[in-house]
Amino acid sequence: MPDVQFLGHACFRLRGRDGTVLCDPFNRSIGLDIGRPTAHIVTISHNHADHNNVAAVKPLREKLFVVESPGEYEVSGIMITGVRTYHDKERGAERGYNTVYVIHLDEVVFCHLGDLGHELTQAQLEAIGNVDVLFVPVGGGETIGPAEAINVISQIEPRIVVPMHYALAQLSFDEPLLPLERFTTEMGLKEMSAEDKLTLNASQLTAEREETRLVVLRPILG
Template identity: 65%
Template sequence: MADIQYLGHSCFRLRGRDGIVLTDPYDRSVGRDLGRPTAHIVTVSHHHPDHDNVVAVRPARDRVTVIDGPGEYEVGGILITGVRTFHDKQKGARLGRNTVYVIHLDDIVFCHLGDLAHELTAQQLEEIGSVDVLFVPVGGGETIGPAEAASVISQIEPRVVIPMHYASEGQSAMDLAPLDRFLHELGIKEYVPEERLSLNAGNLPGDGEQTRIVVMRTAV
């Protein structure tokens, strides 16, 4: 059973039997205080202050392992693959590169898109592979917006989608669209935010079932 908490912006805390993974910790420029979450592993999609505040993370045991680029990693039984993408539509010429992470935790495959700013190529999709849970930016600005996010979801075909990186109350102005625009793009009118999500192979949508969209409430 893998437990998921949303800590705001693009930061999630994934807890499984082999450890805790924290994605894209942010600094106070976001307008929130991340606090001092614990983790065994931290993934950093790109080196901007609102995605790489690694010093805020406390080690769950003796140290924190930081993963900040493409490649294949194994830490304490947790498998992670970093896939090179870009933070803009000019192949990184303006804002640099971005790493998408595929995280294997408790028999579930998570995919965190970071600040992806384009649709994926066939090669990138092959490297990402089959995904159970997709964390996707939906607010636009320097990432994909609502319509592009819907297209990327169609490319990856995950079982569960959790939106991130959108305008929210208490967050500093970052030229991001609100969550409702993404939900409108998918035809979703009503939803109940989840405080915490626990997933295993048995409660994921099955083959042929519709992708489940889960909105998570910020835990900090």
């Protein structure tokens, strides 16, 4: 039964029986302090300061395994697939590449979209495959905004959606992000409560109804 915590911005910690994966750790330049989170594996979607602070992560084993490019990886029973995408709508001409990661942990399939800047092609969707939990940027700026995020969710059809990369009080960017409420309103939700942690059970996910469920996680900062 893996569990998920939101460390702020686009950073999540996935903990299961086979290990702990940390996605897109950020540095203090964005106004948030990630502290010293622990992990066995770190995934980096692209080489920007708000997504690539590997130095902040404390290894749970002798050496931290860092995944920062497309490909297939297996680390102590955890399967990770990196899928090449782009940080913009111009095939990377403006902001470069982005890697989407599909993470198989304790029979649950997670997908972290990083700073995805476009809707997905059929080839990218096939490479991603079936997804249980999708971490999707929703705040616009240098990545997709609310309407595009909803389109990407419809493309992937996950069981659970967890929004990320939206405005937080402490965040500081040259191009401000949109608040989470813009996304939830676009989704047709009037009220949404935040949870401290998401705990998952593969058999329960299989039994869940077809409709995608939105889960908002409260950031655990510092």
